[in-house]
Amino acid sequence: MVNMRLKGNVVIVTGAGGGIGSATVKLFLAEGAKVVAADWNEVVLEQLANNLQHQANLICMTVDVSKRESVQQLIRQTCEAFGKVDVLINNAGITNDAMLKNMTTEQFESVIQVNLTGVFNSTQEAATHMVGQGHGKIINTTSVSGVYGNVGQTNYAAAKAGVIGMTKTWAKELGRKNINVNAVAPGFIETPMVKKMPDHIITRMESTIPLGRLGQPEDIAKAYLFLASDDANYINGHVLHVDGAILM
Ligand SMILES: NC(=O)c1ccc[n+]([C@@H]2O[C@H](COP(=O)([O-])OP(=O)(O)OC[C@H]3O[C@@H](n4cnc5c(N)ncnc54)[C@H](O)[C@@H]3O)[C@@H](O)[C@H]2O)c1
Secondary structure: OOOOEEEEEOEEEEEEOOHHHHHHHHHHHHHHOEEEEOOOHHHHHHHHHHHHOOOOOOOEEEEEOOOHHHHHHHHHHHEEEEEEOEEEEEEEOOOOOOOOOHHHHHHHHHHHEEEEHHHHHHHHHHHHHHHHHHEEEEEEOOHHHHHOOOOOOHHHHHHHHHHHHHHHHHHHHHHHHOEEEEEEEEOOOOOHHHHHOOHHHHHHHHOOOOOOOOOOOHHHHHHHHHOOHHHHOOOOOOOEOOOOOOOO
16 A cells, blocks of 8 residues: 555645645645645636545635735634644745846835745744644745845845745744744746746756756655655754755
8 A cells, every 4th residue: 555644634835826836735635635725826726626626635725925814814724624734835935036226125025025924924823823733844945046046036035045044943943842844945946937037047047957957846846745744753944955956
């Protein structure tokens, strides 16, 4: 019999309708998890649900992680439906690139609001619940941009670097409560977020990756799975780079 690594676990995936999110939902369902797929885009959630018909273990919910009340509702509805929250994957994210001289305050703040405050909102609400139940796993999504910086991404790099800081802080604050907090740092992954970049930039990027190709959404989903599983019970405060060694 196949060993299901998440059997009985309740997992919330934010940004679930996107490239990495939907690959994660599929993999986690196959590994026996009960999954709450959360996204602010109803259309992509509907597409996901249609692709995964007859899934008793899947619930799709609209949420805007940048809005506190919306996240509170997500946690409340998850508990009503499945009784607990074992794993939170803070995967929702946006880009809104511009060079420093051109970046507007609105552009800066929009990315901070989703990619940094959104992770804070979701984690604070979920962690309160996890402390009460005595266990949990929180997995944040940072980026190579947050580790090394990236041209045109002042806002994104600031938010993703902040996510690393929060990951390490929460690993220290929540470790004794039996809650592991880790992060995954994807390189360049073939999803709608990257596909909207100009072709020549993508080609140039590919040439700098030692593995010679962009990553696939499933590469990140598998890293999330490892950190969510019992195999990672003694891993805490770690940033797992999944990037083909694009930068070392
Ligand atoms: N694709 C890459 O190369 C790459 C690289 C590094 C990091 N990442 C990170 O991985 C994560 C997933 O990215 P992806 O490539 O799958 O992008 P994507 O654009 O395909 O998916 C992101 C999803 O997040 C959702 N979302 C955005 N704002 C939201 C909000 N406020 N509330 C709820 N949902 C929201 C979007 O609707 C979308 O479905 C993001 O955090 C991103 O920053 C991606």
